[in-house]
Amino acid sequence: MQSDAQENGWLLDGYPRSLSQAKALEDLGIRPDLFVLLDVSEDILVEKVVGRRLDPVTGKIYHLKYSPPENEEISARLTQRFDDTEEKVNGDAPREDVFAEIDNTLSLVLEKKAKLDSSSMTAGMAG
Secondary structure: OOHHHHHHOOOOOOOOOOHHHHHHHHHOOOOOOOOOOOOOOHHHHHHHHHOEEEOOOOOOEEEOOOEOOOOHHHHHHOEOOOOOOHHHHHOOOOHHHHHHHHHHHHHHHHHHHHHHHHHHHHHHHHO
């Protein structure tokens, strides 16, 4: 990890998305201090994702409504990621099931972290 990230902290956006990703972070000794869940309506999330476009030349991300490209040349070359479609965003599972799966995964990770923190504090007090 870069020294500025170790000193100032860092932010992971959209990661981990699965228990295996959370375990990979754990295996690397990376333990986030805080998880933030943004409560946003499904309609807004779909609109944000479906309107997102990538400029394959520069790697810059645009949004057709909120951050459109500066000119027609850029606009003509924009691409949409295969998973930035309404079908992929909505998926086949009910929203409650998806949220429950994410919640359970994060709860497992946080529970394990809390146990580690508690053990560390107890050991530190004993010494």
